[in-house]
Amino acid sequence: MDGAGTLDQIRRLRDRMAGQGATTSQIAATLIAEHDLNPRVAFRHALGLTQAQVADRYNRRWPSMVPKSRKEVSYWECWPGPGNTSSSSSARAPSYEHLCRLAQLYGCWVDDLLFGPRRDHGPAATTIPYQAITDILSNLTASDYAEGPGEDDSVAVTLRAPIGEGSIMVRLSRRQFTELMTASGLAALLPSSVLAEAAAGATSDVASWRQTLAAHQTGHHLLAPHAHITALTTTLADISTARDDAGTELRRQLLQVQAEYAEHIGWLYRECGDLAACGRWAERASKWAQQTGDGALATYMTLRRSTIALHQGDHTRAAQLAHSAHRTDQTGHSIPPALQGIAHLYQARAQAATGTIADRQLDRADELLAAPRQPDDPAFLRFYTPAFGELQRATCYMAAGRPSRAVTILQARLTRLPGIGHRDRALHLARLGAAHAADRAPDAAAIAGLGALTETRRARSLHALTELDRLDSTLSRTWSKQPKVREFHRALQAAASDLERHRT
CATH class of the missing domain: 1.10.3450 (Hyaluronidase domain-like)
Structure with missing residues (x-):
């Protein structure tokens, strides 16, 4: 395995399979089968990395007083695996923490590094934003989903979120998938092929379209507002086409669904900071609602x-x-x-x-x-x-x-907000900042504004950004020389640029 010829063969095989669209796990499985590689070696080669590169990425992700070296990666790769009693001075078993971190770097599971890639991975992984996967994990941790599915509750969907050099993967059972889709708006992120099984329970097109809308409503924090708007207006056009050919009663039901879509699209435009579009969609929703x-x-x-x-x-x-x-x-x-x-x-x-x-x-x-x-x-x-x-x-x-009263209310409310409610936290913190500014406490106002910016970036809410613009104007007008005020001002300018780039 150490010869130059073998390394060249491994590299060519890896490049050919990657060029054909093979996954890291598929490449690793082939390398194990054809070259008899240790699973940890196979996954490293499947990604085209050297031991030194793995150590470097490990240290950048998890810095330590004693950084990992190429030699330590080699020790882990020489370890024969669980249950093997043979030993060598060049082999050391990685701790569970080390294995978890390697799995994150390689985008696989811990047991893949111990026993090789699984032959039956279930449905292909669907890539979703990192923020979405963290919200889903929060919901899983806070509920009985964490207990795991029963033996007859097989995997329905696999979700993958890229994180730097690696990825996080979550496999959901049918029960988890169905309940999270309702509770977390998961359907708003997934293509129709992934949703096919869940949508099979809908009794009509009306029910299916309402299910899609509900997913976008409850999952509003998982995507940027414009991404939701694009998806919903496309669906709205499909509903309009169906209504043209429908009978009287079905036409009324579809018009009602259109009104519900228009209401949410209007709210999303408000999140984009476009009050004119928000008003137009409110008028449209009102007209359709009155007709039904x-x-x-x-x-x-x-x-x-x-x-x-x-x-x-x-x-x-x-x-x-x-x-x-x-x-x-x-x-x-x-x-x-x-x-x-x-x-x-x-x-x-x-x-x-x-x-x-x-x-x-x-x-x-x-x-x-x-x-x-x-x-x-x-x-x-x-x-x-x-x-x-x-x-x-x-x-x-x-x-x-009377800003001091507002400060008391907002501070109490913030302690009860869920960690994943990024939009609500952004708005609460922005208004807390405004209350502190009105109460002539500029440092407290700027600190609240910085916290609101973090949540605003996560929620990608231009509505919250508008409130922070007002706060920045207030602070800069009176306390422009305060260090915290200047820090907030610079951070706000950078955030506004980033959010505008995402919007366009």
Whole structure:
């Protein structure tokens, strides 16, 4: 194996297979079969690496006071493997930690390095963003999924996320896949071929399209907003084509689905910082909802236009739109309590701009948002909870010139946010920064802004970036010479450039 001729043969075989699109595991398996290589040697050659290169990458990924050398990699490769009693002065068994790290560098599993690549890998791996895989792992760890599938619960999908030189791979059983697809919006990331089995449970095209929308809604943090918009508008065109050829009842159902898609697309445009497009899609969703008799969605779009007016500083129009949302919908039914609560909140925000806190409306909103939800409540209402009311209350205190109260609310709320809620954390931290600035605490404001930037990059939310722009203007206007303020300003400029590059 050490001869120059053999190394050349290995290199040529590796290059030929890689050129044909073979995976690292497939190349390693062939090298083991044809050249009788140790699995750890085979995976290294499958990636075209020398022992020195492996040591260098290991040290860059996991720096240590005593860095790994080429010789240590050689020791691990000379180790004959588990269960083998033969020993040699040139062989040392790697620790489990070392094996895990090698597996990450090589993009394989630990047992692949011990016993060679598995012959039955199940479905081919689907590549998804690194952030998505970390969110999925968080959900697995926080639930009973970590217990593992039963013997009859085979692998349904394999997910791979590149990380530098290697990758992380997660194999999900049918049970895990189906439940995570609903809970985490996994469907928003996966091609239709991967979703085929899960979609088989849908009873109609309407149900299937709603399932796709639900995945994009719950998985909004897994992709950049424009990626969701592209996928959803393509699906919306398919729904429109199907509606043209449908009968009367199916046409009404499809129009309802179109309204639901338009609502979410409008929200995504707000995340992109495009309030004009957000408003246009809100008008479209409202029109379609009214045509199908969905008063709740039409009312929600009225409130969407109210929040756009708040962002634009038109508090009179915002109050008028929020007030109009209190009336019963066009079918004669009262709107859901949560929508009434949102209307109270937006009226309170408009009033706060005059320096007055509408305590009665805020308290009433809390009661309405805490009211039990009904099984037939619209799906979009699941995002409107008492926690949403807390954020709006803090915004009211800010607008009314009482920032210290806002700081207290936002700090308490941040401790209860999930670690994977990057968009919500970005917005909360940005508003906490604004509250600190209004309370004349520039260092605290800049630190909150830096934290918000980290979350904004993860969520790729231009909406949060807009709030940070306002914070930066406030801080730079008064405290431009403060070191933390300058650090935040530079970091914000870099983040804005990166996010704009991703958007385009």
